[in-house]
Amino acid sequence: LAKHTVGLIGGGQVARSHAIGFSSIPLFYGSQITGQIGVVAEATEELASAAAAKLGIPRWTSDWRTVVSDANVEIVDVLTPTYLHKESAIAALEAGKHVICEKPLASNEADALEMYEVSKRSRAKTLVGFNYRRVPAVTLARQMIQDGRLGKVHYIKSRFMEEWGGPAFPLTWRFKKAQAGAGALADLGSHSLDMVRFLVGEPKEVSGMVSNLIPERYPPGEKVKARSDVDDQTSAILRLDGGTIAEVSASWVAPGRKVDLGFEVHGSEGSLAFTMERPNELDYYDGRDPKEVQGFRTIYFGPAHRYGSSLLFSTPGMGTGYVDSVTNQMRDFLEAIESDKECSPTFYDGWKVSRLIRAILESSEKRTWISVE
Amino acid sequence: LAKHTVGLIGGGQVARSHAIGFSSIPLFYGSQITGQIGVVAEATEELASAAAAKLGIPRWTSDWRTVVSDANVEIVDVLTPTYLHKESAIAALEAGKHVICEKPLASNEADALEMYEVSKRSRAKTLVGFNYRRVPAVTLARQMIQDGRLGKVHYIKSRFMEEWGGPAFPLTWRFKKAQAGAGALADLGSHSLDMVRFLVGEPKEVSGMVSNLIPERYPPGEKVKARSDVDDQTSAILRLDGGTIAEVSASWVAPGRKVDLGFEVHGSEGSLAFTMERPNELDYYDGRDPKEVQGFRTIYFGPAHRYGSSLLFSTPGMGTGYVDSVTNQMRDFLEAIESDKECSPTFYDGWKVSRLIRAILESSEKRTWISVE
């Protein structure tokens, strides 16, 4: 069993999902590869030791530089708030580590570009946490589009809607532009922008509109509200080559939408539709079916599909979810390291998404289309 | 049985739906009111007599002025291609007739405004054919929003997607900007824009992008392609007061979407979702339900709802469709005439939608937001 040692910078909920992902590879895939978390850094000794206890990690530290300089650590996994990504990710790259970094890559485009450029000069692998690319339904959607099953793609609606960000939600760093870069657009919309690039291609021009619907929130534990200066919902139109249009929506104030990372794609020959709320299903319409039996068909995932061997049985539809996409991601990343192959999404993809976020914010402010060519 | 005599200008498929709508009122509602089509005008004698035969209309003419000047005609119903609406509708208003006019009201905003202004000076009732307002699920959605069930509305996605407009579809007047005003945006998007206004309110500013995906088509019966200068799909973002956003999409090249006039509305307290493909259902999420049993509920329509008495039995869910919305519309219009009450959507609403279409086209061309205040 090839064990790759991982050092975590950040020990919260995403850390837990990465810990599960790394450790699940052998039993889910029968793959002789795994990631073992050797050390975790958190802001304080207390937080760090609690995270270590919770996740079963042998060592902990309140100084992230300890992780970066640890000779046993092969992969540094950066899971801090967005504005803290750059310093540690660049330090890790410069220390010769492979680097995983949460999305969005940085809180502004300039930082994201700098991170990407440092990564270009290193021989390390980078990975940005757009995990939904590895939900089997999303992976199949891309494959079908690339195989030409939809013909020429005309349109994609790519959305990410959740409901938790109402007025009662506290003023954490996600609600501060300087730290998060943007609100729902950065947290959720970054995934939807990545979907557009992953499934259809590179946008050329954007128009967007942000809405700061809840301008004041209570800081955690406080009784006086303070300013939230980010978008609670954002809508954007992106123009690609040849008249192809992407509509992107992000919202954390969408009642009833639990984890509606979804898309609908129209091509000249067919269509696809997906939502993460039904992660095990992809709806596909083949315009070449005989007229009298045409209709969207609901594909369930199993052994016939990529990542399907992670399912337990020869029965499709046994259920997949967020965690499974993380396991799939970590396996692909570790295998890329072992075979020294590319493993997208890299910091390049992270930078491209940050660029789109910046352009949408600029468009909303200037009330004009912004080129991103 | 109060019979109102209607004169049709135009005898095609929509004429058939109006004929069914007028004649169905008594049996569906037990209402002592009906519309009786007395005369139909078409472009030629041949077309006119064929339409009369098909729809069981006693008289026909190739001169629409005959309809307008017919003393027996109380209501003129204008169902011609869009660019022909203005002349006959204004003539009918000036002849003292009530006027029904297909959507969009005109092929440009100036004509629509002129039609509205003539109607303001007359005592006639006007109706523009936004029939989907009277699908019971849509009617309930508006009622629920007005009753405050959703709290403050933040967002509406309003779309109309169909699949029939691929390259094989011939170059009829709908594909010529001078005659239709726009493409999918005018034909389908006008309904979606009306939905935004009907459900949520008046947009203030728009950004849009049109795509002319199939720039050449075969004129009917011809073997050489000619230019189609309209949008096959359009996306737009509309800003309303208070950060409320409307996303509008129209497409006639959406494989698998049969009649996906749909919307999703998010408010501070709940959400609604609808598609005309399941016309008998409205999905409603009540954010105030107890957490453990929260979820979108699928409401079926029946006697408990407006227009529900048109259903045959005390059983909800017996099925409703396009035709029923037309019957509902015609009943309301005839009752408005009898009681001399307002019956929206009037030419005012028709003008407002034409204004939005114009602004979206302008925004797409100038790559900037356009105010419609």
Place this chain on the structure above:
Amino acid sequence: LAKHTVGLIGGGQVARSHAIGFSSIPLFYGSQITGQIGVVAEATEELASAAAAKLGIPRWTSDWRTVVSDANVEIVDVLTPTYLHKESAIAALEAGKHVICEKPLASNEADALEMYEVSKRSRAKTLVGFNYRRVPAVTLARQMIQDGRLGKVHYIKSRFMEEWGGPAFPLTWRFKKAQAGAGALADLGSHSLDMVRFLVGEPKEVSGMVSNLIPERYPPGEKVKARSDVDDQTSAILRLDGGTIAEVSASWVAPGRKVDLGFEVHGSEGSLAFTMERPNELDYYDGRDPKEVQGFRTIYFGPAHRYGSSLLFSTPGMGTGYVDSVTNQMRDFLEAIESDKECSPTFYDGWKVSRLIRAILESSEKRTWISVE
């Protein structure tokens, strides 16, 4: 326009649907044929004149024999409570009339058989009101099965679930075995039994269990409860040739199920699923599709399908419902009269369903399987 004169015996809600059905044929189909209701009989003069007023019928009577002997009446349409069918239907047949009769054909098998035998000796057309056969999705399902698309059929689940029959519903004739024959089994289950025969074939043996869940109800307008001796829900298993199994369920105490006449059919090569709550959709699974894109596809109905020309436009999915199935039924029946062809379901089918109802009741009582060969 060929007008066939119909005499109604019974003027309630089903009469209304038949009136709509007959009168809708020309405008929905452009068919030069229609049924015109010339006279209606009801239990009293008052009821009869009210029905005539409501449905726009020129003559009325409190003596059904007047309808049967009326020389102008070509078709007698029997819409009375079940136990009253036999006398008037047989009299009509003997008077040389074509006869339509509501389902179930009679309140016991012997009466149904007698009615069928009289019909065999006459040259009249008979029709029993299993209207759901003519919902386009059901018609297509049968066609697909007959074309072999499912391979050999192994299984059908055929159910009819509604929710209205709770304790508050009054003790009408439907809740009395002597008059209705059975409860939910006769009212709703008769349709489901007809579906089994229409789609898959003739059952040979049955086992059933009835549940009289609400043994006492208030007679209309009374304050003392009286006995209801029928089933509120019934489940049955039917064995057909070759190990094929039909499961039949009927219930009028199924909360949330509005008009869930539904089925699921499994064959060796594919499956079908339908519910009347989404009357415009048929789900079809083709086991021969490539593994990676296999899934139930949702077919929407339109011009490509039988009865599709009744829709207004070349757009599928504009909506169909109960009334449309009645219109389709009446058109087929009138055309069968004109062309002197068979038009199922006839009294033969009515008898066969009554036979199955009798066998299920007997099985439930004797706790044993009952042969119906």
Place this chain on the structure above:
Amino acid sequence: LAKHTVGLIGGGQVARSHAIGFSSIPLFYGSQITGQIGVVAEATEELASAAAAKLGIPRWTSDWRTVVSDANVEIVDVLTPTYLHKESAIAALEAGKHVICEKPLASNEADALEMYEVSKRSRAKTLVGFNYRRVPAVTLARQMIQDGRLGKVHYIKSRFMEEWGGPAFPLTWRFKKAQAGAGALADLGSHSLDMVRFLVGEPKEVSGMVSNLIPERYPPGEKVKARSDVDDQTSAILRLDGGTIAEVSASWVAPGRKVDLGFEVHGSEGSLAFTMERPNELDYYDGRDPKEVQGFRTIYFGPAHRYGSSLLFSTPGMGTGYVDSVTNQMRDFLEAIESDKECSPTFYDGWKVSRLIRAILESSEKRTWISVE
């Protein structure tokens, strides 16, 4: 971290799911408890060492008695073909071990009863592998029924339909009655029978019908077919107290149904519907909602629900599946051991299901209802 040592008897696919389940407890729940597999037995040394390698188990054996007598083993997990359960499970109980046993408990009722009686005399905990009880949606369904939200339950449809058992599937032990007890009825139907008991209660009387649709299959690796003497599909009606009816269906020849373990429950006040194909959703109809907004609501699972803390975030709907139900089961079982509390389903429940299977087979053969009181 409290580690409980488990010995596996059987090392196939279910063993893998149990290995995942035991090892996932700490990271999914933050629970300081885990199961550690110390030894695995398989039929041969070769199979045993392969299973140990695949699942990361330190020791292996070809003699299951070694597992039973291993002093370090606290829990014996019996995962062999059904006819082999009894001997090893009883030996394990007699050796003082806690015992987990796959479903159905035994290949005939007598063996199941004997296993239950031995367990009664021991102080060990027993668990039979009806894992679907611990899908959060199923757990909530039972809670809602017990809390009276549905009122009095009248009806349950409980089905388990899959598609893999067509003629190409080889003649393994599951297709031999002597070894498996029954076909689809034992493999899948046992879960559905357990659902009836778990959700609604104890059946009193059954009528069933089995279908042996594919009477010959190829033994693995052979070219001459041999006899399969089990049901490929089975339908049964079960009567409970008070007229409550359960319909149970099992099939492994249901094209398109991937893992359709599903149910629909009707009570006097509401209804529930579920399918494992959408494991993260429960549909609930509250008959007491106001008429105009009544409808089935789709509940997504998250922190508000039992087992919801195993999800990573405060976001419901992140996805759950088969494996998660196993993790939940193992956690509950280990906690029951630590606290010496009951943990259903025990061998008692396993026996009760075997009894129902026996009665359904007998009913099908004798063509009569069979009492199970």
